[in-house]
Amino acid sequence: MRVAPKVELTEEQRAQLTKLTRSGRTSVRQAQRANIILLASQGWDNKDIGRQVGLGRVAVARWRQRFIDLGLPGIERDLPRGAPPQKVDVAKLVELTTQSQPAAATHWSTRKMAAELGVSPSTVMRHWQAHGLKPHLARSFKVSRDPQFVQKLEDIVGLYMAPPEHALVLCCDEKSQVQALDRTQPGLPLKKGRAQTLTHDYKRHGTTTLFAALNVLDGQIISQCQQRHTHVEWLKFLKQIDKQTPPDKTLHLIADNYATHKHPKVQEWLHKHPRFHMHFTPTSASWLNMVERFFRDLTTERLRRGVFTSVRELEEAIEDYVRHHNECPKPFIWTKSAKDILQKVIRANSRLSSKQNETLH
Incomplete structure (x- = not known):
């Protein structure tokens, strides 16, 4: 049978402990601990002391031992709680x-x-x-190597931030190979405690290509869905733009360097329609074309979780989304100047160059 260690008090210690139990300024915890030590000095065992002060036997034993080891300072401080903090370099x-x-x-x-x-x-x-570290994430990038990058950048950003008078600026591009995907099994709807479900596999029912032109001024979209995206379809879309815009306005079209946009027959048609002015983004810089932002919204809001049993159904969904967008269009506001973008590209190029040099050495 284990016997609790004996507690012996000097007259000075007994007086201090008695004062702690009677003082109105003493915290409840300190008065409780002082009472434990006083009862222990009278020969009480831990179980009886615990019953008297409202603590467990183990807690009483710890405070008894703390007093024996450290004296009065030992009961003035709280015992450390939980595991000790882990030290890391x-x-x-x-x-x-x-x-x-x-x-x-x-x-x-x-x-x-x-x-x-x-x-x-x-x-x-x-x-x-x-420290702002997220090793589980990685961002893709591509720095343009276009020898005319600066000129094209300043040209396009200038159109965004200071569009010419009596003219419209249209950001044009194709969203090709949009798939009409049907799920192999019906999913479950959203409910409390459960996300909407979709099967990971799907049935393909064909593709379509969306041609879109974003009006930088008011956010309106001119769109057309076609099965292919050759120069023939691009010309057809240009003719649609010509019909759906005021004939007295000069048109500045921003597009990428896709060969279709520069086909000889396209050049011939543009020559006959002098109000059209083409502005091409630098290579590997599709982010300069604001219609890409609209394509992203279309994908996340309508296509990614959509279920389409035919190409016609897919095209109707796209047309409905464009129609809804045009009912209350909101333009995207370009805020970065060409100078700010150029400085960022210069920093990226310098870092890439230094990294390549480290790899070579």
Whole structure:
């Protein structure tokens, strides 16, 4: 049978403990601990003391031992709670995350890093968040190598930020190979506690190509769906633009460098229609064309989770989306100047060059 260690008090200690139990300024916890020690000095066992002060036997035993080890200072401070904080070398964590890779993997996870440093995954996540590190994400990019990048950039951004008078600026492009996808099984609708479900596989029912022109001034869309996207379909779309815009307005069309847009027959038609002025984006810089922003909205809001049993049904859905958009159009506002964009591209090129030099050496 285990016997609790004996507590012996000096007269000074007994007086201080008695004062703590009677003082109105003493916290309830300190008065309780002082009472434990006083009862222990009278020979009470831990179980009886616990019943008297309203604590468990184990807690009483700990405060008894703290007093024996440390004296009065031992009962003035709270016992530490929970596990001790894990110490991590933050500099090493950041260095490993940004400058190394784990074995047989392309990037660190919280569990891999925790095993490497001997800490918990939550500790790793906390420090990653504090330093803005997200190793599970990767962003794609492509820096344009167009020798006329600066001229084309200034031309297009100039049209966005200071459009010419008595003219319309239209951002044009094709969204090709839009698939009419039908799911192999019916999904379940959204409900409380469960997301909408869609089968991962699908049936293909053909494709269509969406030709679209975004009016930079008011956000209106001119659109046309066709089965192919050769120069013939592009010419047909240009004729539609010609019919659906005021004849007294000069038209500035922004398009990419797709060969269809520069076909000899297209050039011949443009020569006969002098109000059309073509402005081509630099190579690998489709982000300069604002109609791409509309295409993104169309994909996320209507196509990605859509179910289409035929190309006609797909085209009707696209036409309905465009019609709804045009009922209350909202233009996209371009805010970055050509100078700001150019400086960012210069910084990206310099970093890429230095990285290539490191690889060569």
